[in-house]
Amino acid sequence: MDQGASKSLAKEPSEEEFCLALRNGLILCNVLNKVNPGAIPKIVENPVIPVQSTEGPAQSAIQYFENMRNFLVAVKDMQLLTFEASDVEKGGSMNKVVDCILCLKGYYEWKKAGGIGVWRYGGTVKITALPKGSPPSLVGSESADDSLDGSESSQYEQLLEFLHLSNEVAIEESKTANALAFLFDRFGLWLLQAYLRESNEIEEFPLNAMVIDTLISKIVKDFSALLVSQGTQLGQFLKKILKTDFNSLSKSDFMEAISLYLGQRTSLASNDFFKFCICGGKREVIHQTVNHSTAYAQLIHLHQRELKEIKLDFQETKLGVKQIHSNWAEQLRRLEHHIKGLEVASSSYHKVLEENRMLYNQVQDLKGTIRVYCRVRPFLQGQTNGQSTVDYIGENGNIMIVNPLKQGKDARKVFSFNKVFGQNVSQEQIYIDTQPLIRSVLDGFNVCIFAYGQTGSGKTYTMSGPDMTTEQTWGVNYRALRDLFQISKERSDFIRYEVGVQMIEIYNEQVRDLLVMDGSNRRYPFPFSF
C-alpha cells in the first residue's frame, strides 16, 4: 500500500484530513483487499499529490475515480453496506462512509472467527458526535445536535483502530512484497539461466511466447516452492522458540533469535540455491549434491593442497632456472673476458712468432749462407783390406788426408769444412745440421742442398738413402719433405703452402731430370709441371 496514503491518515484526523485520506480510495481498497483478498485486483498506487498542489486535483481525480469505483463495486458485490462516491466529497454524508467501514470491520471479524453461518450486518450505525478533540464535522448531519453516548464513542474508536491496523498490515504486506520482488530480481536471472541450461540438451529449443510463459511459470512455481519450504522450516524453528521461551521472550529477543537463525542459514541457503540453479530446480539432484558435499569438499581440499604444492614446486623451479641463468651469464662473461685475453695473446703471439722467425733466419745467415759438409764413406764390402786415406777428423771441421804415395810434409794434407762426418755417422745425424734450413724455406728463404763427389762416393746414399721403405735409413730429401709437410700442416690455420718437388743431376755439365719415369733421358731445360 502506498505509504503516502497511510501517512495521510493521522492518529486523530480532522474531518478534512479524514476525507482527504479516504477520497483517493487507496486506503479503502487496501482495507477491502485485506478483508477479502483479491476483491480489487488492481489498485492505482500513483504517489499521492497533495490536493493543494497545482497538479493535485487532476491526479487525485484519477485515483479517486479508479480506486473509489472499484471499491464501491466490490463492496456492493459483497453485499455490504455501501455509499455514494460523492459522500466523501465536501458536504457529503460521512455517516454512510463510516457505516460502510464498520460493516467491513464486522465482516472481517466474522470471517476471522471462522465465518460460521451467514454473514449479516446488525444495522446502520449512527455517529452523532465524535470523541473529545475529534472534528465535529465527522458527525452525521441528521444527528448533529445529539450528544455523544459511550457506545457511539467506542464505535468511532474501533473504526479508527481498524483503519490504522489495516494500514499497518498493508505496509507490512508491501514490505514483504518488496522483499520478494527483490529476491526474485536478485535470483531470477540465475534461475532462468539454470532452466535454459537444462533445456540446452534439446536442439533448437523453440522460445516462443507459450514456451516462455511455461518456463517463467515453472520457475516461479519452483521458486515459490523453495520459499515455502524455507518458510516452513523457519516456522518450525519459531514454534520451537515459542514453546520454550514463550513467557519470557521479548519482541527484540524474538527478532534476534530469528536473525541468528537466518544468518546461520544464509550460507547454506545460498549454497542450496546456487545448486538449485545449477540443477535446474531438480530437487533430487540437489539432495544428491548436498549428500556428496562432504566428499566433494574433501576432494576440493585435496586438489587445493596439490595445487599449492605444485605452485611451490613451480616457484622453486623458477628460482632454480633463474639461478642457472645467472650462473650461465656469469660464465659467459668470464668466457668472453678469457677470449678477449686470448685474442690479445694471439695477436702478441703472432708478433713474437714473426720476430722469432726473423731472428732465426738471421742466425742461419750468420752461420753462413753457404755451408760445406764432408761425409766419409766407409769401405764397401770387399774393400775391408784397403787402407783408409783419412788420417784424422777434427772437431772443428778439419780432416787430415794421408797420401801414401808421397813422403814427408806433402804426405798429409788438412782440409777445412763446416763440419766433417765420420764413416759411422747415421743418416739422422747428417740431417740434424740441414734441418734448420728447411724451416727457412717455409719462411720465404731460398735454400739449395746438393751433394757433390766422385762416382760411388755416396751422394745418392746421403740424399735419398739405401732403403726408402725404412724411415731410419731415409736420406736428406725424404726427411726434408717430411718436415716441410709437417710444418705447413702446423701453420695451415693462417698460411697455405704449395709444395713442389724437382730432382736433377748435373753430370759432365749436363742437367738431367731424375724424376722422369718413362726411361727417357730428359735434359735441361725442361718445363715445370706445377
Ligand SMILES: Nc1ncnc2c1ncn2[C@@H]1O[C@H](COP(=O)(O)OP(=O)(O)OP(=O)(O)O)[C@@H](O)[C@H]1O
Ligand atoms: N755412408 C755410407 N755407408 C755405407 N755405405 C755407403 C755409404 N755411402 C755410400 N755407400 C755405398 O757406396 C755405394 C756407392 O754409393 P752411391 O751410389 O751413393 O755413390 P754415388 O756417389 O751416388 O755414385 P754415382 O755418382 O755413380 O751415382 C753404394 O753401394 C752405397 O750403398
